[in-house]
Amino acid sequence: MFKLIELPYEMGALEPVISAETLSFHHGKHLQAYVDNLNKLLPSSEYEGMTLEDIVRKAPAGAVFNNAGQILNHELYFTQFKPASEAAQEPLGALAAQIEKQWGSFEVFKTEFEAKGVGLFGSGWVWLSADADGSLVITQEQGASNPIVKGLKPLLTFDVWEHAYYLDYQNRRAAHLTAIWSVIDWEVIDSRYMK
Numbered sequence: 001m002f003k004l005i006e007l008p009y010e011m012g013a014l015e016p017v018i019s020a021e022t023l024s025f026h027h028g029k030h031l032q033a034y035v036d037n038l039n040k041l042l043p044s045s046e047y048e049g050m051t052l053e054d055i056v057r058k059a060p061a062g063a064v065f066n067n068a069g070q071i072l073n074h075e076l077y078f079t080q081f082k083p084a085s086e087a088a089q090e091p092l093g094a095l096a097a098q099i100e101k102q103w104g105s106f107e108v109f110k111t112e113f114e115a116k117g118v119g120l121f122g123s124g125w126v127w128l129s130a131d132a133d134g135s136l137v138i139t140q141e142q143g144a145s146n147p148i149v150k151g152l153k154p155l156l157t158f159d160v161w162e163h164a165y166y167l168d169y170q171n172r173r174a175a176h177l178t179a180i181w182s183v184i185d186w187e188v189i190d191s192r193y194m195k
Contacts, residue, residue, distance in 0.1 A: 001039050002052070004032050005075050013083045017179045022167045030163050031074045038067035056146050069144030073125055077157050082185040091186050095155070095193045098136055114177045116140050117158050126177075128156040130193055155192045156184070 007027060011020040041064050042048045047055045052072040059065040081087075090106050091099055103109040116138050117126035124142040129152035131137060136155075139147055147154045158177055159165075165176035 001042075002035050002071060004028075004035050005078065007078055009082060014081055014183045016168075017084065017183045018081070018165075019168050022165070025167065026159075026163055027074075027078060031071065031078075034067045034070040034074070038064070038071060041067065053148055056148055066144040069146055072146055072148075073144065073157060073159070076154055077125075077159050080156060080185055080188050081183045082188075084182040087183055088186045089182070092190045093194075094134075095186075095190045098134065098193075102136055110181060113138055113158070114174065117160050117177045118174045120160050123161040126158050126160060127152075127154055128189075129154050134193075153192070153195070156189050 004027075007023070011023050014023065045064065047059060047064055047068075050058070052068050052075070055064060055068040056072055059068060090096065096106070099106055099109050103112065113126060113128065117140075120126060120140045120142075122142065124140060124145070127139050127141060127147050129137055129139060129147040129150075131152055137147075137152060139150070139152070141147065158180060160173060160177075162171075165173065169176040169179075
């Protein structure tokens with residue numbers, strides 16, 4: 001049985017970028033619903049006992065994939081933040097060097113990443129992932145999909161489902177994507193890259 005992850009910060013810790021109200025709904029209601037739904041679907045299925053990653057890799061499109069994917073995506077999403085006052089404003093170490101190598105600068109990377117998030121039609125996720133050689137790639141994933149289905153290692157994600165930002169930004173997805181950089185925990189992202 002899967003459980004709702006605990007946030008590694010207080011509900012109001014990411015304000016004004018992500019409000020306590022948004023976190024309460026997004027984590028406490030949306031993510032909880034995915035956990036509850038998946039737990040109802042798994043007993044006596046071929047996916048019972050698998051990790052989220054294995055379920056997402058193996059399940060076909062449908063309820064099991066959608067709920068497992070949303071749990072995995074949200075766990076990576078919610079654990080990549082820290083209060084702006086504590087967050088480094090740019091990537092660190094090997095990840096920073098790879099971004100510089102591929103995009104020329106962090107600013108150019110940010111511009112492309114935000115553009116992919118704004119340009120994703122409908123609901124989904126924009127991801128920074130690494131391939132087996134350590135090269136970085138930005139992908140747009142519809143619905144509940146995750147880069148692991150493409151054999152990539154997910155590092156950083158921005159949730160572009162409206163429930164992630166609508167209470168704080170209404171329909172201004174671009175404004176949300178620009179603001180969220182200030183609460184990224186680059187130590188977490190770099191550690192994912194180095195695994």
